[in-house]
Amino acid sequence: MxxxxxxxxxxxxxxxxxxxxxxxxxxxxxxxxxxxxxxxxxxxxxxxxxxxxxADRDALLSALVRRWQDKNTGNLIRQTELPAPTIASAVLNLFDCWIAPELFDAPLDVAMRDWARTDIRLGAAFEAADASRIGAIRAMFERYGYVPEEADIRATTIYLTQVGYITLGTDETFQVRLTRIPTYLETFTGKRATDAELAAFTARHHARISR
The missing domain is CATH 1.10.10 (Arc Repressor Mutant, subunit A)
Incomplete structure (x- = not known):
């Protein structure tokens, strides 16, 4: 067969x-x-x-760690560095990670975080990944004129909110997420997104709307 x-x-x-x-x-x-x-x-x-x-099982596990680092941390950082006219557009670029599994693999992040609790080396790698991700989001805010302390708090708030979504396994349809995104954006940035910015975000995820 x-x-x-x-x-x-x-x-x-x-x-x-x-x-x-x-x-x-x-x-x-x-x-x-x-x-x-x-x-x-x-x-x-x-x-x-x-x-x-x-060479052995450890070499295979190392390959899994590299996959996680390249896909999740690497893509998240790249999304924060994309050109955007406003902080709202920049944060929407980051939100792409939470919508598109080809950019950020949430089940993999959960599995790796669970593994990290019993592996000292991976635990250190995960701490470094968390710091790198928050640092990239913080730098994104600073590029739009936020002072370092405020940028750090906003970056940490965004990141820990999403970690909570992933860790708790929150089951939320894209339609529900869309209704919440404007308020999330204003909460995270202190600014309102324009209709055009929200429409552009929706358009690039159009295929997921019916799911």
């Missing part, structure tokens, strides 16, 4: 295939679920084929 075909090129699979499967196990069962034998079974590959791509 077609769904029994091995993943990847050839009998050993690919590094990306093994990493994708490890990601799935991490989301489903936490880091303790990410083990070589279950991965091989999921990919319908031999256990030894794993070692063509990774």
């Amino acid at each position: 077609e769904d029994e075909a091995p993943l990847g090129r050839g009998w050993r699979g690919t590094e990306a295939g093994w990493t994708d499967a490890a990601y799935e196990l991490l989301i489903e069962g936490g880091v303790e679920a990410v083990k070589i034998q279950p991965l091989a079974k999921r990919l319908k590959l031999s256990r030894t084929s794993f070692y063509w791509h990774f």
